[in-house]
Amino acid sequence: MNEIIRPTLIIDKEICLRNIENMAGRAAKYNLKFRPHFKTHQSAEVGEWFKLFGVDAITVSSVQMAEYFAANGWKDITIAFSVNILEIENINSMAASIKLNVLVENREAAKVLAEKIKYPLGVYIKIDTGAHRTGISPSKTSTINAILKKLSPNKKLTFKGFLTHAGHTYKAKSTNDIFSRHFDTLLKLKSLKQKYKKDFPLIEISIGDTPAASICTTFDGVDEIRPGNFIFYDLMQLNLGVCTTENIAVKMVCPVVSKHILRNEIVIYGGAVHLSKEWITNINGKQTFGRIIIKKDGDRILLDPLNYVSKLSQEHGILKVIHNQFKNFDVGDLVEIIPVHSCLTANLMGHYQTTDGEIISMMPKY
Amino acid sequence: MNEIIRPTLIIDKEICLRNIENMAGRAAKYNLKFRPHFKTHQSAEVGEWFKLFGVDAITVSSVQMAEYFAANGWKDITIAFSVNILEIENINSMAASIKLNVLVENREAAKVLAEKIKYPLGVYIKIDTGAHRTGISPSKTSTINAILKKLSPNKKLTFKGFLTHAGHTYKAKSTNDIFSRHFDTLLKLKSLKQKYKKDFPLIEISIGDTPAASICTTFDGVDEIRPGNFIFYDLMQLNLGVCTTENIAVKMVCPVVSKHILRNEIVIYGGAVHLSKEWITNINGKQTFGRIIIKKDGDRILLDPLNYVSKLSQEHGILKVIHNQFKNFDVGDLVEIIPVHSCLTANLMGHYQTTDGEIISMMPKY
Numbered sequence: 106m107n108e109i110i111r112p113t114l115i116i117d118k119e120i121c122l123r124n125i126e127n128m129a130g131r132a133a134k135y136n137l138k139f140r141p142h143f144k145t146h147q148s149a150e151v152g153e154w155f156k157l158f159g160v161d162a163i164t165v166s167s168v169q170m171a172e173y174f175a176a177n178g179w180k181d182i183t184i185a186f187s188v189n190i191l192e193i194e195n196i197n198s199m200a201a202s203i204k205l206n207v208l209v210e211n212r213e214a215a216k217v218l219a220e221k222i223k224y225p226l227g228v229y230i231k232i233d234t235g236a237h238r239t240g241i242s243p244s245k246t247s248t249i250n251a252i253l254k255k256l257s258p259n260k261k262l263t264f265k266g267f268l269t270h271a272g273h274t275y276k277a278k279s280t281n282d283i284f285s286r287h288f289d290t291l292l293k294l295k296s297l298k299q300k301y302k303k304d305f306p307l308i309e310i311s312i313g314d315t316p317a318a319s320i321c322t323t324f325d326g327v328d329e330i331r332p333g334n335f336i337f338y339d340l341m342q343l344n345l346g347v348c349t350t351e352n353i354a355v356k357m358v359c360p361v362v363s364k365h366i367l368r369n370e371i372v373i374y375g376g377a378v379h380l381s382k383e384w385i386t387n388i389n390g391k392q393t394f395g396r397i398i399i400k401k402d403g404d405r406i407l408l409d410p411l412n413y414v415s416k417l418s419q420e421h422g423i424l425k426v427i428h429n430q431f432k433n434f435d436v437g438d439l440v441e442i443i444p445v446h447s448c449l450t451a452n453l454m455g456h457y458q459t460t461d462g463e464i465i466s467m468m469p470k471y
Numbered sequence: 472m473n474e475i476i477r478p479t480l481i482i483d484k485e486i487c488l489r490n491i492e493n494m495a496g497r498a499a500k501y502n503l504k505f506r507p508h509f510k511t512h513q514s515a516e517v518g519e520w521f522k523l524f525g526v527d528a529i530t531v532s533s534v535q536m537a538e539y540f541a542a543n544g545w546k547d548i549t550i551a552f553s554v555n556i557l558e559i560e561n562i563n564s565m566a567a568s569i570k571l572n573v574l575v576e577n578r579e580a581a582k583v584l585a586e587k588i589k590y591p592l593g594v595y596i597k598i599d600t601g602a603h604r605t606g607i608s609p610s611k612t613s614t615i616n617a618i619l620k621k622l623s624p625n626k627k628l629t630f631k632g633f634l635t636h637a638g639h640t641y642k643a644k645s646t647n648d649i650f651s652r653h654f655d656t657l658l659k660l661k662s663l664k665q666k667y668k669k670d671f672p673l674i675e676i677s678i679g680d681t682p683a684a685s686i687c688t689t690f691d692g693v694d695e696i697r698p699g700n701f702i703f704y705d706l707m708q709l710n711l712g713v714c715t716t717e718n719i720a721v722k723m724v725c726p727v728v729s730k731h732i733l734r735n736e737i738v739i740y741g742g743a744v745h746l747s748k749e750w751i752t753n754i755n756g757k758q759t760f761g762r763i764i765i766k767k768d769g770d771r772i773l774l775d776p777l778n779y780v781s782k783l784s785q786e787h788g789i790l791k792v793i794h795n796q797f798k799n800f801d802v803g804d805l806v807e808i809i810p811v812h813s814c815l816t817a818n819l820m821g822h823y824q825t826t827d828g829e830i831i832s833m834m835p836k837y
Binding site for chain 1: 475476477510532533534535552553554555556557558561576577579580583603604605638726728729730734738740743744747748749750782784785786787789801802803805814815818819820821822830836837
């Protein structure tokens with residue numbers, strides 16, 4: 106870390122490879138297709154690491170991201186974002202050259218797909234299993250049937266099955282709670298699969314969240330998993346109990362610029378434009394934007410959660426530090442911050458630096 | 472807006488010019504040097520607009536940003552971020568070719584400046600007038616004296632005066648509260664100026680916040696203002712009462728992808744990677760990430776605050792919409808979102824699109 110002089114997102118390739126290997130192993134063990142979500146890292150180069158473990162199909166969160174990874178050689182992509190009908194021509198262009206899947210959750214989008222798509226395209230129906238962000242309630246078979254009816258005249262469209270992102274596992278209060286939310290998701294999707302497999306014998310169930318994919322041991326009825334965050338993990342996942350600190354593959358290295366002992370605060374160069382303003386509640390009930398690792402006598406030490414990133418403005422971060430740690434910070438030191446949400450942090454930084462000092466680029470912003 | 476198919480940050484140049492003209496006019500009226508902060512727009516092209524109003528000196532929030540604007544012809548720059556001593560060689564290089572000012576708030580940084588700086592450099596001492604983020608309490612003259620003593624052996628360094636960012640005006644409960652926080656800041660800085668002007672007759676007072684710069688009418692003792700956000704304004708400033716909706720120059724245009732009537736929610740393509748997770752408390756006590764403008768019968772209508780951006784994930788935004796507005800949204804519509812904090816939104820997007828469809832670039836990320 107000798108060369109670092111400003112906020113720098115360090116990626117540990119060895120940890121990433123271990124995380125990918127572990128998740129690919131879990132998929133194999135439970136007989137699941139592994140279609141990792143690339144929105145977390147957004148990098149063609151990091152994408153290559155997945156090929157070492159047999160990955161040939163991926164998930165992305167936008168049409169632009171699909172275009173980027175298609176341009177980098179990926180030929181089987183699911184855009185896990187309900188179709189934005191304004192991008193229908195971009196979807197058409199990609200469907201002409203790669204195996205592409207999209208999601209629908211309403212009649213309007215189904216109608217546009219049926220009218221406009223000219224090349225083979227897989228279509229998943231997005232199901233809301235409890236996250237209540239997007240998707241159709243599994244009990245609303247009338248809506249599902251109406252969508253299937255709209256899609257059916259266009260023979261380029263193949264109904265692939267039901268897809269969910271059980272994002273409510275991120276709000277679980279315990280690992281047991283993750284198991285129970287996951288189990289409920291399985292029940293809902295299995296019942297849908299039963300209902301529709303007579304007419305569509307090849308339909309699949311695809312689920313997505315990193316918490317369940319990391320720790321659950323039942324995937325009854327599921328055909329495919331699409332976790333993304335697991336390649337890096339972060340403080341949110343650590344607090345959920347689905348990873349250990351040894352699994353966290355990205356850290357923001359930040360210079361210490363000032364110390365304010367009267368309020369036990371350290372000022373770092375590293376703010377909202379580096380870490381993002383995503384926060385979680387700390388054990389003391391306060392907002393936290395990250396945890397702190399310091400170097401002491403050559404060792405890297407993760408400080409306990411009472412030392413934490415308590416505030417962020419555009420370029421500044423404020424560390425609240427307990428009194429007897431204060432002496433371990435000096436102006437000009439570099440500290441490492443475990444970000445709350447690694448996907449948003451990576452997106453902000455736009456590139457990575459490996460532990461060997463090599464730069465890894467990401468998808469350009471435009 | 473015919474061409475827009477995905478989240479797009481629209482900049483209204485006419486409003487920007489009016490905002491700059493207004494602030495330049497206020498500076499002239501109160502006999503203040505106008506050194507606008509360019510961290511808000513981070514764009515060389517937008518920077519040119521300021522020259523129309525006589526601006527020749529600017530403020531930035533990082534060494535990299537200073538390098539970017541110096542490369543784009545700016546020759547008088549204040550880096551309004553307490554010196555990060557790890558970047559001392561970059562500061563030296565810039566000081567060799569432009570008029571550069573930096574901030575110090577501790578002995579450690581002062582010592583490094585004294586030892587390493589080889590070219591003329593202006594130095595402000597950062598004062599904490601109540602924001603409690605960075606800076607020295609104005610009563611701590613012993614620290615101020617110690618810093619001045621450390622700086623004095625290096626004749627390339629010029630003590631320029633006292634600088635503050637009264638960021639606590641952003642937490643004011645009313646415009647009266649902004650006036651009173653600003654007045655308190657003035658008293659503190661004026662007393663410091665009195666104390667030090669015998670030894671340093673040319674020292675200046677520099678203040679920075681957009682709320683006070685926009686509405687206050689007393690700047691007694693102040694020599695320079697450094698507001699930045701005012702070029703765009705945003706929802707935070709609107710709620711503080713320091714601008715009107717007509718002053719807000721940037722909006723995120725987002726496609727509607729889905730409607731969920733059971734929970735009165737509209738799903739837009741536009742999430743944390745577009746707007747940022749900066750939030751403020753809405754009038755209903757909930758978190759809000761933006762307000763909504765719709766098009767109806769050819770008119771643009773700002774919906775009342777009970778219609779608002781209630782949640783953001785990476786690419787999705789959720790609009791909470793009152794029942795009788797629900798019918799005004801259709802899948803495939805474009806809505807405009809007023810961002811909570813335009814600086815962070817602009818930083819995320821990395822470029823602008825003018826109302827005429829022209830692309831304006833920003834500082835590259837690395």
